Amino acid sequence: MTLDYIEISGFRGFRDKVKVTFGRGFTVITGRNGVGKSTLCDAVEFAITGSIDKYAVEKAAKESVSDYLWWRGDGTPNAHYVTVSFITDHGEPFTITRTRESGSNRSVDEIRAALCTEPAPEDALKQLTRTSIIRDEWIAALSLDLTETERFDLVRSALGAIDGSESGAKAKEVVAAAEAAHSRNEAAYEAARSKLSDRLVQQSEAQATLTRSGDVTAAIQVVAAAVPNAPTELTARIAAGRRALADRRGQLGRMGEALVLGREVALRKQAFNAPAAVAERQRTSDALERARQARDAADDAVREAERRLEREEATDAIAASLTLLVEHGEKLGLHDDRCPLCAATRTSEEFASGLEAARRRIAALSSEVQAARDALAIARLNAREPAASFQAAETKVAANADEERRLRAQELAHVEYYDKASLDYRFIQDPDGLEQEIARERDRLIELERALLILDASQSVSRISSIEGQVATLRGEIEKLADAVSRSQAALASAREIERSVRRVSAEIIDERLAQISPLLNELYQRLRPHADWKTIDYSIRGDLRRFLSLRVGDGLNPQFVFSSGQRRAAGLAFLLSVHLARAWTPWHSLLLDDPVQHIDDFRALQLVEVLAALRLDGRQIVCAVEDPALADLLCRRLLSTSTEGGRRLDIDLGPRGSTNVVDDVEIPPMPVGVLRGSSGLQVVGGA
Amino acid sequence: MDIQTQAEIVLRDAQYETWTWTGSTAPVTCFESAALMGFVHVFETASMLLEGWKASQQSALARHAPSLRAAGSKAWNVYSVFLTSDPTPLHTRAIERIEEDFSLTRKIARASVTTPDDVERALLPLISIRSKPLLGASNFESRLRSRLKDVPHDAVTAFLNDTPSIEVARILGAIS
Numbered sequence: 102m103t104l105d106y107i108e109i110s111g112f113r114g115f116r117d118k119v120k121v122t123f124g125r126g127f128t129v130i131t132g133r134n135g136v137g138k139s140t141l142c143d144a145v146e147f148a149i150t151g152s153i154d155k156y157a158v159e160k161a162a163k164e165s166v167s168d169y170l171w172w173r174g175d176g177t178p179n180a181h182y183v184t185v186s187f188i189t190d191h192g193e194p195f196t197i198t199r200t201r202e203s204g205s206n207r208s209v210d211e212i213r214a215a216l217c218t219e220p221a222p223e224d225a226l227k228q229l230t231r232t233s234i235i236r237d238e239w240i241a242a243l244s245l246d247l248t249e250t251e252r253f254d255l256v257r258s259a260l261g262a263i264d265g266s267e268s269g270a271k272a273k274e275v276v277a278a279a280e281a282a283h284s285r286n287e288a289a290y291e292a293a294r295s296k297l298s299d300r301l302v303q304q305s306e307a308q309a310t311l312t313r314s315g316d317v318t319a320a321i322q323v324v325a326a327a328v329p330n331a332p333t334e335l336t337a338r339i340a341a342g343r344r345a346l347a348d349r350r351g352q353l354g355r356m357g358e359a360l361v362l363g364r365e366v367a368l369r370k371q372a373f374n375a376p377a378a379v380a381e382r383q384r385t386s387d388a389l390e391r392a393r394q395a396r397d398a399a400d401d402a403v404r405e406a407e408r409r410l411e412r413e414e415a416t417d418a419i420a421a422s423l424t425l426l427v428e429h430g431e432k433l434g435l436h437d438d439r440c441p442l443c444a445a446t447r448t449s450e451e452f453a454s455g456l457e458a459a460r461r462r463i464a465a466l467s468s469e470v471q472a473a474r475d476a477l478a479i480a481r482l483n484a485r486e487p488a489a490s491f492q493a494a495e496t497k498v499a500a501n502a503d504e505e506r507r508l509r510a511q512e513l514a515h516v517e518y519y520d521k522a523s524l525d526y527r528f529i530q531d532p533d534g535l536e537q538e539i540a541r542e543r544d545r546l547i548e549l550e551r552a553l554l555i556l557d558a559s560q561s562v563s564r565i566s567s568i569e570g571q572v573a574t575l576r577g578e579i580e581k582l583a584d585a586v587s588r589s590q591a592a593l594a595s596a597r598e599i600e601r602s603v604r605r606v607s608a609e610i611i612d613e614r615l616a617q618i619s620p621l622l623n624e625l626y627q628r629l630r631p632h633a634d635w636k637t638i639d640y641s642i643r644g645d646l647r648r649f650l651s652l653r654v655g656d657g658l659n660p661q662f663v664f665s666s667g668q669r670r671a672a673g674l675a676f677l678l679s680v681h682l683a684r685a686w687t688p689w690h691s692l693l694l695d696d697p698v699q700h701i702d703d704f705r706a707l708q709l710v711e712v713l714a715a716l717r718l719d720g721r722q723i724v725c726a727v728e729d730p731a732l733a734d735l736l737c738r739r740l741l742s743t744s745t746e747g748g749r750r751l752d753i754d755l756g757p758r759g760s761t762n763v764v765d766d767v768e769i770p771p772m773p774v775g776v777l778r779g780s781s782g783l784q785v786v787g788g789a
Numbered sequence: 790m791d792i793q794t795q796a797e798i799v800l801r802d803a804q805y806e807t808w809t810w811t812g813s814t815a816p817v818t819c820f821e822s823a824a825l826m827g828f829v830h831v832f833e834t835a836s837m838l839l840e841g842w843k844a845s846q847q848s849a850l851a852r853h854a855p856s857l858r859a860a861g862s863k864a865w866n867v868y869s870v871f872l873t874s875d876p877t878p879l880h881t882r883a884i885e886r887i888e889e890d891f892s893l894t895r896k897i898a899r900a901s902v903t904t905p906d907d908v909e910r911a912l913l914p915l916i917s918i919r920s921k922p923l924l925g926a927s928n929f930e931s932r933l934r935s936r937l938k939d940v941p942h943d944a945v946t947a948f949l950n951d952t953p954s955i956e957v958a959r960i961l962g963a964i965s
Contacts, residue, residue, distance in 0.1 A: 268929070274954035275961070282963035592963035595940045599948055602936040606929060614922075621920035628913050633885065683922050704889050711914040714824070718803075718917035738862050741824045772863040777821045778806065779856045 102195075102216070102688045103722040104145065105188040111171055111178030111201070112147075113140040116760035118179065124769065125188075126746035127723040131733040132753040137761035138726035139236070142695045146230040148185035148197045149212060151205060154227065171201050174759050187215070187689065221686045229689065232681050236695040239677065240670050253642065253650040256615060256680055269607060272600035279596040283589035290582040297575040304568040307561045317559050320552035327549045335556060342553045349546055355522040356539050359515075363532040366508075366515045373508050382501045389494035396491040399484035406477035413473040420466035427459045612642055614683075615650070622679040628712045629705065631664060631671035638672065652676070667700045674709065678716075691722040698732060706732060714739045720746075742769045792831045792872050793818055795908040800829075803916035810852070814841070817849055825915060826860075827868030827894070835873050835880035835900045842871045842887060846894060871898040872911060 103125055110118040114137040121128075121141060132138050143153050153166050171181045181201035188194050195215045199205045205212075209226065217225045231239075324331065324342040327349075331341035372378065426442060433441035440447050440455070447455065519529055528535035619640065626638040635654035642650050652672070654660050660672050674697060681692060694713075698706045710732075713723050717740045727733050733750060742748035748769030756762045797807045797818055805820040818829035828849040832838035846869045850857065857864045871887065880900060887898035899911040909919070930949055937945045944960040958964060 268933070268948070271948065271954055271957075275948065275957045278955045278958035279961060279963040282958060588962040589964075592958065592961035595944065595961045596958060596963070598940055599937060599945070602933055606932045606936060609932075610929065618920075618922045621918070621922055624913070624918065624920045627910060633882065682918065703891070707891075707895070708914070715913075715917050735865075738865050739824065743823065772824055772866070773860055774823060775806075775821070776856050776860040776863055777819050777826045777853055778808070 102187050102189050102690060104691045104724065105186040105194060106184075107141065107144050107148070107186070108184040109140075109144050109182070111181035112144060112183050113137065113170065113172070114174075114755075114761045115140060116172045116174060116176055116178045116758075117756075117762070119761070119763055121751060121763060121766075122749070123722070123724060124742070124747045124749035125722060126742050127717060127725070127736070127740040127748045127769075129733045129736045129740075129748070129750045129769075130724070130726040130753065131728065131730055131750070132726075134728060136754050138728075138753065139695050140761070141726065142234050142236065142693050142724075144183045145185050145693060146234055148183050148199055148205075149216065149230050150226050151199065154231065172760075176758060176760070189688070216687055216689050218686050218688060225686070229687055232677075232684060233687075233689065233691060234693040234695065235674070235677050235681070235697060237697065237699050240673050240697060250649055252652075252676075256618075256650060256683075268603045269600075272596070272603045276593070276596040276600050279589065279593040283586070283593045286582065286585045286589045290579065290586050293575060293579045293582050297572065297579060300568055300572050300575060304565060304572065307565045307568060310558045310561045317555060320555040323548050323552035324556065327545070327552075335560065339553055339556050339560075342549065342556070346546060346549050346553065349542070349549075352522070353539065353542050353546065356524060356535065356542065359518055359522060359524050359528070360532055360535045360539060362511075362515050362518055363529065363535060366511050367530075367532055369508050369511060373504060385494065385497045385501060389491070389498050392487065392491035392494045395487035396484070399480075399487045403477070403480040403484045406473070406480040410470070410473040410477050413470040416466050417470045420463040423459060423463050423466075427456055427463070431456055615640065615642065618679055618683040621682055622675060625675040625678050625682075625712060626672060628715065629671045629675050629708050631660075631668040631675075631705065635660075638675070667702060667705065670700055671705050671709075678712065682716075690720065691724060692716060693724040695726050696728060697725070698727060698729075707735070710735055710739050714741065717741045722746075737769045738772075740769075742771050744771060747771070790874075790904060790908075792874060792902055792908060793829065795905050796829045796831075796870070796872070796912065798905075799909050799912050799916065803912075805915070814845070817845070819849075820915075824863070825866045825868060826863070827870060827915070829870040829872065832871065832873040833875070835875040835877045835884060838871050838873045838875075838898065838900070839880055839883060839887075842869070842896075842898065845869070845871070846896075850893060867894045868915060869894040869896050870912070871896065872902045872908070873900050874903050876901040876903065 104123045106120060106122040108118065108120040109115045130138050130141060146153055147170065153170070172178050182198055184196060184198040186194055186196040197205060197207045197212060213221070213225055216229055222228050321338070324338055328338070328341045328345045331338045331345075430440065430442040435441070435447065435449060435452050438446055438448065440452060516529060518524075519526055525538075528538065622640070623637050627636060630636070632654065635658075637654070638660070639653045640650055641653060652660055654663070654672075660669065664672060678692075692713075698709060701709065713725065713736070717723050723740055725736055727736070737748060737750050740748055750765070750767050750769055751763055752765035753761055754764045793809070793816060797809075797820075800807050800818075800820045803822070805822045805825075807818055807820045810817050810819055815831065820827055820829065828846075830842065830845040830849075832841060849869065850867070857867065871884075873884075877900065884898045884900045888896050890896060895914075897911055897914060899907070902908055902911055909916075913919075933949070934945055941961065944957060947957045947960050952960075955964075
């Protein structure tokens, strides 16, 4: 399968529709820098994969190459599309068209089916374009300057998928499943062992209990006495005994509390009813009565003094009114010999005499108020002490009453506690009797507990036989689980062996295939002869999980560090061409080179042309874009053109409006044959 | 080994017509294909090669001058091949530098040509790619089986077919 033609419109630097028909043998494209030679390679890659992978930096200033796939210059293209057409060896076309608006007319599976044969590598279309289109960027970045891991991956991809490549993942899953099963078996085994240990401890304890057992008949009688209505079955009887024991222990506790309360009540009552206390309360009562009488007498005296003062103050008020009246009359004086107060006819002497008489009368009226006040003060002073004495006596009597109330309340609480705890009322007034009863009950409970322990121990015989049965069962289970652990461990080892073997066989296959392409690499290296002294190149592979492929020249030297940049590019080109030729998984036999001779001197450029000519002799279609017209001439002369696999040469340039056009498109005819033979008069032998 | 004969074998294998012509001093092998043509000159010693290659080239071109003038652009594809079996390392570099002389013809000049491989290596620029890696089936399955002799056969078979991983683990005995 080879490239037949491409047709592009509005793609990258091609605004107007351009159709480029490729020579079945070769096509040489020339043009100045920037006229769009690379775009023709880009178009092929874009048609196959839907993207252009050559830019190492995917994004710059939030833009990527995808923002520049379509024409962005002046003017508007009639359409935006890329069409690439292939033709099979039998002349059948396969065409892919990608438009800006609706993408590809072919599905990925269709393209893959047409361009790849199985077993193809993962991401086959990307690998296909990566190994078919050799760009200056690839030669520089992906040849000798590749990391050794990337180089290994590139070669492995070029070799195609290897049978059983999915087995690695499956082997990992099998190991994971075996590990999980083994872990489960181990956990079950450990759990069974732990359970067995528990049972053995129980067995040992039961045996120890059995050795402590006493008179069972006596014990049954004790329990029967304690719980008369208990069932006769031993276990139920023990359970009833345990419940009764717990109940009676609670009651014993309450009896203890009642005893404390009873003792407190008795003590307080005894103190309250003591003769001295009774006499003291009587004395206090008498003193209160006396104090009350003294206080009442003093209060009477005070009230009498108050009444006197009231009377005197009323009299004094009349005197004050009279004083005002007299003073008013005096101020007015006689008026027409008449008294201004009573209008009686008076002389001045009579009037003055009358005023004097009135003043004396007023003085007499007011002279008793102060005496009454003094008497009240004395009476009040005299009343204070009886009042204080009365209050003190009253306080003492109240305290006695409080004490009696407290005693009664305590007695009541004592009785209520007996009610609540259902205690025997006989002991309300008899703490000593209660104390003796508590001691007897404690003895009875000890006997009951002992009896219950004896009955418990009597049950150990049957428990031991039950535990022994469980121990035997568990030991059987442990044997089975140990077998399962052993089996799962062996299975895990087998799973790991499978995983290891898969990895090793896969690695060996890759190593063998690399060994198979080694002569090709060396032949291409020898043809390109990047270095005069080091005529061969070797590779080595190392690493198990991550694999590395290193190239070596001379005595183990890394060409990356001993070659000049031009030599590195020549050696790298040999490497990339060997990868291209080693692909057995694609019927597409086109090699596209985008300006492969940068930084290479004329001699090595000539050798590269000879290598391309050798590839051409093998039937490969060569598409090569170069800047130098002389180099284009050389390519056109040197690459084989035949009547069925002809060559073409295209010159492309920018048109007046900035869009790229094909300015010259010529077919390269086959060379004449028998040139030397015509001038040789001697024998002609061999040949095609 | 006769270099001349061996060169003709290699060239004929590569679809060239070859014939010999007795030049001024020694026989010359002429060759021509659809794209290339040229002459193989063999020298007894490296010194003779260094001294005589220009004369030999000139002699061959002169003899075929009329044909070459009529050959058009094919006349640019003329190779002059200068070979000697002399193993002297003294002149090796000087001989190889002849190839960097681009006047008149493209030159191939090698010393120490003693084996058929040496001849083929010297003529590589004229012939198609020799190494053709044949990457056949890898027999992954049979190779894995032979590695896993100690693993139960049915488990390996289950692993290699579509049996789920958990089932493979069960067959291995991990799960009872």
